[in-house]
Amino acid sequence: MGALDEGHFNVQLENRVKLSCVELGFEREPETLAIEDAVKVLLQGLGEDVNREGIKKTPFRVAKALREGTKGYKKNVKDIVQGALFPEAGLDNGIGHAGGAGGIVIVRDLDLFSYCESCLLPFQFKCHVGYVPSGQRVLGLSKLSRVADIFAKRLQHPQRLADEVCSALHHGIKPAGVAVVLQCSHLHFPNLESAFLDTNHQGWVKALVASGSGLFENENADIWTDFLSLLRFRGINGDKTHIKDCTEQSWCPSLSASSAKISSKLESANQGMIAAVVSIIRSLGEDPLREELLGTPSRFVKWLMNFQNANLEMMLNGFAFGRMDLKPNGEVCRSKEQIHSELNLSFWSQCEHHLLPFHGVVHIGYYCVEGFTPIGKSLLQSIVHFYGFKLQVQERLTRQIAETVSSILGGDVIVVVEAGHTCMISRGIEKFGSSTATIAVLGRFATEPSARAMFMQSIPKTTFGG
Amino acid sequence: MGALDEGHFNVQLENRVKLSCVELGFEREPETLAIEDAVKVLLQGLGEDVNREGIKKTPFRVAKALREGTKGYKKNVKDIVQGALFPEAGLDNGIGHAGGAGGIVIVRDLDLFSYCESCLLPFQFKCHVGYVPSGQRVLGLSKLSRVADIFAKRLQHPQRLADEVCSALHHGIKPAGVAVVLQCSHLHFPNLESAFLDTNHQGWVKALVASGSGLFENENADIWTDFLSLLRFRGINGDKTHIKDCTEQSWCPSLSASSAKISSKLESANQGMIAAVVSIIRSLGEDPLREELLGTPSRFVKWLMNFQNANLEMMLNGFAFGRMDLKPNGEVCRSKEQIHSELNLSFWSQCEHHLLPFHGVVHIGYYCVEGFTPIGKSLLQSIVHFYGFKLQVQERLTRQIAETVSSILGGDVIVVVEAGHTCMISRGIEKFGSSTATIAVLGRFATEPSARAMFMQSIPKTTFGG
Numbered sequence: 001m002g003a004l005d006e007g008h009f010n011v012q013l014e015n016r017v018k019l020s021c022v023e024l025g026f027e028r029e030p031e032t033l034a035i036e037d038a039v040k041v042l043l044q045g046l047g048e049d050v051n052r053e054g055i056k057k058t059p060f061r062v063a064k065a066l067r068e069g070t071k072g073y074k075k076n077v078k079d080i081v082q083g084a085l086f087p088e089a090g091l092d093n094g095i096g097h098a099g100g101a102g103g104i105v106i107v108r109d110l111d112l113f114s115y116c117e118s119c120l121l122p123f124q125f126k127c128h129v130g131y132v133p134s135g136q137r138v139l140g141l142s143k144l145s146r147v148a149d150i151f152a153k154r155l156q157h158p159q160r161l162a163d164e165v166c167s168a169l170h171h172g173i174k175p176a177g178v179a180v181v182l183q184c185s186h187l188h189f190p191n192l193e194s195a196f197l198d199t200n201h202q203g204w205v206k207a208l209v210a211s212g213s214g215l216f217e218n219e220n221a222d223i224w225t226d227f228l229s230l231l232r233f234r235g236i237n238g239d240k241t242h243i244k245d246c247t248e249q250s251w252c253p254s255l256s257a258s259s260a261k262i263s264s265k266l267e268s269a270n271q272g273m274i275a276a277v278v279s280i281i282r283s284l285g286e287d288p289l290r291e292e293l294l295g296t297p298s299r300f301v302k303w304l305m306n307f308q309n310a311n312l313e314m315m316l317n318g319f320a321f322g323r324m325d326l327k328p329n330g331e332v333c334r335s336k337e338q339i340h341s342e343l344n345l346s347f348w349s350q351c352e353h354h355l356l357p358f359h360g361v362v363h364i365g366y367y368c369v370e371g372f373t374p375i376g377k378s379l380l381q382s383i384v385h386f387y388g389f390k391l392q393v394q395e396r397l398t399r400q401i402a403e404t405v406s407s408i409l410g411g412d413v414i415v416v417v418e419a420g421h422t423c424m425i426s427r428g429i430e431k432f433g434s435s436t437a438t439i440a441v442l443g444r445f446a447t448e449p450s451a452r453a454m455f456m457q458s459i460p461k462t463t464f465g466g
Numbered sequence: 467m468g469a470l471d472e473g474h475f476n477v478q479l480e481n482r483v484k485l486s487c488v489e490l491g492f493e494r495e496p497e498t499l500a501i502e503d504a505v506k507v508l509l510q511g512l513g514e515d516v517n518r519e520g521i522k523k524t525p526f527r528v529a530k531a532l533r534e535g536t537k538g539y540k541k542n543v544k545d546i547v548q549g550a551l552f553p554e555a556g557l558d559n560g561i562g563h564a565g566g567a568g569g570i571v572i573v574r575d576l577d578l579f580s581y582c583e584s585c586l587l588p589f590q591f592k593c594h595v596g597y598v599p600s601g602q603r604v605l606g607l608s609k610l611s612r613v614a615d616i617f618a619k620r621l622q623h624p625q626r627l628a629d630e631v632c633s634a635l636h637h638g639i640k641p642a643g644v645a646v647v648l649q650c651s652h653l654h655f656p657n658l659e660s661a662f663l664d665t666n667h668q669g670w671v672k673a674l675v676a677s678g679s680g681l682f683e684n685e686n687a688d689i690w691t692d693f694l695s696l697l698r699f700r701g702i703n704g705d706k707t708h709i710k711d712c713t714e715q716s717w718c719p720s721l722s723a724s725s726a727k728i729s730s731k732l733e734s735a736n737q738g739m740i741a742a743v744v745s746i747i748r749s750l751g752e753d754p755l756r757e758e759l760l761g762t763p764s765r766f767v768k769w770l771m772n773f774q775n776a777n778l779e780m781m782l783n784g785f786a787f788g789r790m791d792l793k794p795n796g797e798v799c800r801s802k803e804q805i806h807s808e809l810n811l812s813f814w815s816q817c818e819h820h821l822l823p824f825h826g827v828v829h830i831g832y833y834c835v836e837g838f839t840p841i842g843k844s845l846l847q848s849i850v851h852f853y854g855f856k857l858q859v860q861e862r863l864t865r866q867i868a869e870t871v872s873s874i875l876g877g878d879v880i881v882v883v884e885a886g887h888t889c890m891i892s893r894g895i896e897k898f899g900s901s902t903a904t905i906a907v908l909g910r911f912a913t914e915p916s917a918r919a920m921f922m923q924s925i926p927k928t929t930f931g932g
Binding site for chain 1 (some may be wrong): 570
């Protein structure tokens with residue numbers, strides 16, 4: 001622990017961590033190096049210093065995450081299925097209705113993630129797979145998840161993903177039928193401007209898609225009712241009419257009317273960044289000229305440019321301070337005894353270690369200094385957005401908001417940030433449902449535990465998953 | 467797909483699936499072979515034919531799962547932490563209260579699993595980790611999960627696990643303090659006899675443990691209030707008095723008064739199986755003579771022997787049929803129009819592919835044949851337990867219950883089984899929260915969709931996670 005004891009640490013060490021076999025030599029593979037180069041171009045385009053400590057290894061981390069997240073291109077359904085088909089008699093030893101011939105087998109609530117082909121952001125989904133065994137054999141339950149994951153670990157669209165999983169299982173296990181239902185959640189896609197203008201942004205765009213083969217091919221078949229009845233208990237409405245195709249327009253927020261406009265000015269200014277994303281897509285084994293991927297580089301760069309390095313004055317110009325809502329009567333604080341609080345100010349940010357979004361809420365509490373004017377909600381929201389829309393870590397975001405609010409209010413401030421991090425859900429870690437909370441305290445909130453406790457008890461419970 | 471097309475399949479193929487690097491040569495390592503041999507002894511002790519199709523590869527699967535589940539013995543905290551410490555200024559650039567110096571950072575709701583050192587069954591837990599940065603550096607968020615996983619992937623007890631994670635993080639990142647709270651769930655531990663006698667078995671035993679270092683060392687420190695306030699929103703009561711040590715007696719059900727008695731007769735009869743489990747423990751890199759592990763082989767064998775291969779008459783002797791509750795007045799069915807149903811009959815079973823428990827509920831519906839006597843709940847529960855307490859797959863269990871009920875009732879039967887499978891939570895798959903549903907239908911339930919729908923709508927929603 002010598003190096004650590006001295007307060008030094010060497011990020012190069014990350015390379016020495018043993019990599020698993022798939023990644024042996026991973027660091028030197030041309031695809032990895034190409035992605036690293038491309039990520040450097042993107043970081044420079046954001047105005048970042050690529051040698052800054054926090055992001056020095058970001059190109060490697062992004063390459064590792066992207067290749068891990070798209071490893072399904074190299075995987076084979078047959079390898080997974082063949083060793084795991086088990087003989088199992090059916091009812092009546094023939095065309096019965098259970099066991100190895102007839103009765104539906106359903107695995108529900110498999111948490112998985114995929115990469116959106118329209119914008120290159122990960123999306124998460126709950127996968128429900130059912131099949132009706134035939135030929136007196138059943139598949140090991142975990143293989144349903146592993147086969148779904150082969151197709152999830154690609155650049156995907158929900159409906160195609162469902163269709164591919166369904167078709168692969170149908171060909172792999174030759175059952176009487178396969179049904180796949182996916183509940184997908186895609187992070188919302190605001191930009192700095194729309195985040196300010198529309199304070200009611202939903203965090204997630206949802207899509208429900210289904211695919212069926214064999215007995216499930218006809219979507220009005222009675223067997224769908226059986227299948228959906230057993231999913232109803234998992235939070236899905238059993239009404240078949242609720243399952244409909246999700247069109248590209250209604251799914252990825254980058255394709256919605258307001259987001260899809262990418263000015264030619266923006267395109268030409270960021271030509272180098274767009275070319276870098278094309279190179280990334282190619283390095284993942286995809287064809288950048290595939291129809292669905294044609295606009296993806298521009299859309300990804302547009303999203304990324306929301307997090308351009310910039311200073312407070314420039315970013316807030318025309319937005320927040322212009323609409324700062326001072327209390328109507330110019331009221332000033334006459335007492336330091338009351339905690340003012342603004343809860344659930346939403347934010348979007350981009351993890352600088354992985355170039356992946358994190359998203360959540362900020363809670364701010366303060367004692368107003370006597371004679372000062374209580375601060376308006378929209379100013380606090382502006383400060384939150386300003387520090388959110390850049391490459392960040394949540395710890396720094398929390399401190400920066402606290403410092404800025406304290407500089408305006410002169411003292412006693414508490415800031416709590418709660419967020420879900422895409423980098424905890426995708427990549428190798430896959431900790432669905434986890435969330436991160438950080439706290440910064442100044443003045444009386446640092447010295448008085450009761451003040452902290454009073455504020456924290458007022459924070460409502462929020463969930464951050466899709 | 468030739469072999470599959472012909473209805474053949476070769477379980478040997480499983481060996482050809484590419485293994486990851488850690489496992490290269492895994493199949494030939496002496497530890498793997500020793501575990502495989504031991505598992506064969508266990509299977510024979512259960513009265514199974516080790517060459518039966520479904521369990522032929524079980525010794526290999528068990529060895530793979532156990533070694534995967536205990537790989538933490540070979541992992542190093544330093545390797546994980548060192549590459550992921552990032553410089554981050556604190557408030558006031560010094561002993562401030564946020565950022566890289568001062569403010570608590572908490573990662574909540576990490577789903578992990580571990581192996582119970584008292585009984586060798588996996589248990590799952592939600593892990594909440596917090597620390598207060600110092601030295602102007604913060605740890606990459608995912609590393610909190612990865613460090614916890616190093617200690618989870620061992621034979622563990624909740625309190626030691628919490629202490630080890632806390633201590634490792636404290637030494638690894640030198641923060642001002644570390645807090646760890648674990649919400650653990652251990653599968654209940656009934657045997658055939660107690661399952662019959664006590665129909666109100668809870669599925670899970672819960673334990674809540676905490677560990678703290680530095681600022682968190684004093685369990686009455688105000689900072690625990692801050693930490694628990696932010697966990698309260700995750701379903702933990704913030705009252706410190708709720709977090710108490712869990713003693714061995716109150717945790718693993720195999721140590722509870724009624725389970726702990728292992729007769730010397732049982733011990734001597736199963737000497738070979740007990741020796742096999744000792745060999746497994748040694749092959750995992752543990753010392754079978756470590757105090758906490760001394761009784762583990764006997765306890766594991768006692769649990770396993772619940773699933774001994776036996777025939778219906780022998781198993782039910784003295785239990786169910788003796789207490790079969792015919793309707794009091796000897797009532798017989800006069801109409802075929804009414805669906806009789808028994809919902810939520812609990813069961814415990816053992817997955818024959820992985821020697822891991824699965825646990826859930828069975829729902830049975832039937833039309834009584836005119837002139838027949840409606841079947842009593844306790845008889846149905848007996849049938850469910852009989853087919854549960856053996857090496858099983860859920861598909862077969864469903865079919866067998868349907869066939870047996872139908873043979874008694876002469877016809878129209880539907881059986882729905884819903885279960886959580888330990889083999890979907892532990893091993894490499896780690897699909898926390900997933901569950902499996904299977905259906906068997908006979909007679910009118912096979913031909914009339916409306917009969918199925920009516921029955922399935924009466925099934926209440928259940929969750930199967932810990």
